[in-house]
Amino acid sequence: MATNxxxxxxxxxxxxxxATTTEVRPEPATRRASAVVGPPLGEGQxxxxxxxxxxxxxxxxxxxxGDKITxxxxxxxRLRGQGFTART
Structure with a gap:
């Protein structure tokens, strides 16, 4: 028998x-009122x-x-055409 x-x-x-191999995961995405949601703005928009x-x-x-997004x-x-936005 071999001995280690x-x-x-x-x-x-x-x-x-x-601790060095533990991956730090970001918090779940939160709502940002000031950030643009969805596709980025085009030039001059x-x-x-x-x-x-x-x-x-x-x-x-x-x-x-009822949420307001920018x-x-x-x-x-596109959102208006698909009925996702309120009429007011």
Whole structure:
């Protein structure tokens, strides 16, 4: 029978290596009122604020009816055409 002559690493070494290999995951996406949601703005475009009338998920973020989001004018037009924005 063979005998293993290597010594075991101390627990402190294990915790250090675990700390360095642990991947830090970002917090879930939060709503940002000032940031443009969806496609980026084109050159010379001003952002538009729309009020949602239906639940919408954009870039892994959920928006509920009544939420106000800032989007590009083109995206606002598409959302209106699909019925996602309130009429007011």
């Amino acid at each position: 002559t290597t010594t075991k690493k101390v627990a402190a070494d294990t915790s250090e290596s675990a 001003e952002p538009v604020t729309v009020t949602l009338s239906h639940h919408l998920r954009i870039d892994s973020t959920d928006y509920t009816p 989007v590009s004018p083109d995206y606002a037009r």
